[in-house]
Amino acid sequence: MTTTCLVTGASGFMGRHLLASLTAHDHTVLALLRSPDRLPALRAEVDALGGCGDRLHALAGDLASPGLGLNGADRRQAAQAAVAFHLGAQFAWRLPMSRARTVNVEGTRQVAELAAASGSRLLMVGGFMLCNPMHLRRLGIDLERPSRTDWPAVYRRSGGYEGSKLEAHFMVTRRMRELSGALTCIHPATLCGHSRTGHILPTQPLAGLIDNLARGRLRAIPGTPAHWLPLVCVDFLTELTRLAAFDPAMEGSELLVLDDATPSLAGLVRRLAQALALEPPHRHLPLGLLRALLRVPGTAQLLRTEPESLHFIQTHRFDTTATRAFAARHGVPWPDIGAALEATARFAGSAGR
Ligand SMILES: NC(=O)c1ccc[n+]([C@@H]2O[C@H](COP(=O)([O-])OP(=O)(O)OC[C@H]3O[C@@H](n4cnc5c(N)ncnc54)[C@H](OP(=O)(O)O)[C@@H]3O)[C@@H](O)[C@H]2O)c1
Known part of the structure; x- marks a missing residue:
C-alpha cells in the first residue's frame, strides 16, 4: 500500500x-523544510541513495515557529499524511536550554x-539513552511520574540537546495519550x-570521531576496555523505522534500534584505524579524568571533544530481544557492523581529503 507521509x-x-x-517503496513524502529551495538538491540526493526524488515534495516550515510556520494550504496537505515521521x-553541543526546548x-x-x-500515526524518533533507566535516574528523571521531573536540573546535568x-x-x-x-x-x-557504501555526513558524531582519529587528536581511548558506544547502521535503522510505522502491532510501542555486536570503543577505534591505515591509540583515559581535563578552558576545542558527548560512552548493555524479533518477523538481516565501520571510515576519510 502506498501512502502520503510527512517527514x-x-x-x-x-x-x-x-x-x-519511503520513496523506493512508492510512498509520497511531504518534507517539512526550513529551506524549501533545497528541494531539487534533496531530490538528487534521494535518487543517489536509491530512492525516487520525484515522489518528494516540500512544505515550508520551522519547528521553532508557531503553527510550525505552515501556511493554510500546506497544513491541509500535511493533515492528509497517514504517518508523520x-x-x-x-543537534548541537552546548545548546542553550531555551533554544533546545523551543525546537526539540x-x-x-x-x-x-x-x-x-489529522488521525496520522506519529513515528517519533527519540534516542537509545531512553532505554537506559539507570542513566535516566542519575540525571534526575522521575520514571514513575515523569511530569514531576525538575527538567532545568536535568538539563544542567545532561546538556541542552540530550x-x-x-x-x-x-x-x-x-500528550498523545x-x-x-x-x-x-x-x-x-x-x-x-x-x-x-559507508555514506555519512560530516556533522554526525561518528564522523567527528573518525576525523579526530585521522588528524591524530585521539591519543587515548576514553573509558575502560569495557566501555562502548552503541551504534546502528543508518540503512538498517531507516528500514526498521519504515516498517514499524506501517506495522499495526507497533502502534503504542517503542523499539530500540541498536546493534549489540558493536565492538567495545577500543575495538571500534582499532577497526576505524585499520581502514584508514593508521596506528590506533592503545592507552585508556578514565572518563572522570577526561571530563576534568575538558573543564580546562580551551581543551574541549583543542581535542574537539565535548563533555556532553561522553554520556553516550558507557558500560551498560541493552536488551535487544524485541529488536531482533521485529527484524526477524520482517525478514530484515542485520548488517555486519565491523564491515560497516570500515566502509564508514573510508567514506569519511575520502570526504575529508
Ligand atoms: N545521529 C545520531 O547519532 C542519533 C542518535 C540517536 C538519535 N538521533 C535522533 O535522530 C533524529 C535524526 O538525527 P540526524 O542525526 O539525522 O539529525 P541531523 O542530521 O542533525 O538533522 C537534523 C534535522 O532536523 C532539522 N531541523 C533542525 N532544526 C529545525 C527547525 N527549527 N525546524 C525544522 N527542522 C529543523 C534539520 O533541518 P535543516 O537542514 O534545516 O538544518 C535537519 O533536517 C534526531 O531526532 C536525533 O535526535 C540521532
Missing part, C-alpha cells in the same frame, strides 16, 4: 536515508498535535554510516 528532519542524515527508503531536532520539545508537541488532529530529547519523549507520550493519538517510538543508537 520532519528530512534534510538530515537519517532523514535523507528515510526519504530514500518526526526526526527533526536541533515545543516543536515536537506541535508535530504531535498536528498528527493527532535534556530536550528526553523531555520531548516523556512530553509526547503523555491525552489526545488518543497513535504513537510509535524508535530509539536509535549513535548512527554508523550506510552498511555497504
Whole structure:
C-alpha cells in the first residue's frame, strides 16, 4: 500500500536515508523544510541513495515557529499524511536550554498535535539513552511520574540537546495519550554510516570521531576496555523505522534500534584505524579524568571533544530481544557492523581529503 507521509528532519542524515527508503517503496513524502529551495538538491540526493526524488515534495516550515510556520494550504496537505515521521531536532553541543526546548520539545508537541488532529500515526524518533533507566535516574528523571521531573536540573546535568530529547519523549507520550493519538517510538543508537557504501555526513558524531582519529587528536581511548558506544547502521535503522510505522502491532510501542555486536570503543577505534591505515591509540583515559581535563578552558576545542558527548560512552548493555524479533518477523538481516565501520571510515576519510 502506498501512502502520503510527512517527514520532519528530512534534510538530515537519517532523514535523507528515510526519504530514500519511503520513496523506493512508492510512498509520497511531504518534507517539512526550513529551506524549501533545497528541494531539487534533496531530490538528487534521494535518487543517489536509491530512492525516487520525484515522489518528494516540500512544505515550508520551522519547528521553532508557531503553527510550525505552515501556511493554510500546506497544513491541509500535511493533515492528509497517514504517518508523520518526526526526526527533526536541533543537534548541537552546548545548546542553550531555551533554544533546545523551543525546537526539540515545543516543536515536537506541535508535530504531535498536528498528527493527532489529522488521525496520522506519529513515528517519533527519540534516542537509545531512553532505554537506559539507570542513566535516566542519575540525571534526575522521575520514571514513575515523569511530569514531576525538575527538567532545568536535568538539563544542567545532561546538556541542552540530550535534556530536550528526553523531555520531548516523556512530553509526547503523555500528550498523545491525552489526545488518543497513535504513537510509535524508535530509539536509535549513535548512527554508523550506510552498511555497504559507508555514506555519512560530516556533522554526525561518528564522523567527528573518525576525523579526530585521522588528524591524530585521539591519543587515548576514553573509558575502560569495557566501555562502548552503541551504534546502528543508518540503512538498517531507516528500514526498521519504515516498517514499524506501517506495522499495526507497533502502534503504542517503542523499539530500540541498536546493534549489540558493536565492538567495545577500543575495538571500534582499532577497526576505524585499520581502514584508514593508521596506528590506533592503545592507552585508556578514565572518563572522570577526561571530563576534568575538558573543564580546562580551551581543551574541549583543542581535542574537539565535548563533555556532553561522553554520556553516550558507557558500560551498560541493552536488551535487544524485541529488536531482533521485529527484524526477524520482517525478514530484515542485520548488517555486519565491523564491515560497516570500515566502509564508514573510508567514506569519511575520502570526504575529508
Ligand atoms: N545521529 C545520531 O547519532 C542519533 C542518535 C540517536 C538519535 N538521533 C535522533 O535522530 C533524529 C535524526 O538525527 P540526524 O542525526 O539525522 O539529525 P541531523 O542530521 O542533525 O538533522 C537534523 C534535522 O532536523 C532539522 N531541523 C533542525 N532544526 C529545525 C527547525 N527549527 N525546524 C525544522 N527542522 C529543523 C534539520 O533541518 P535543516 O537542514 O534545516 O538544518 C535537519 O533536517 C534526531 O531526532 C536525533 O535526535 C540521532
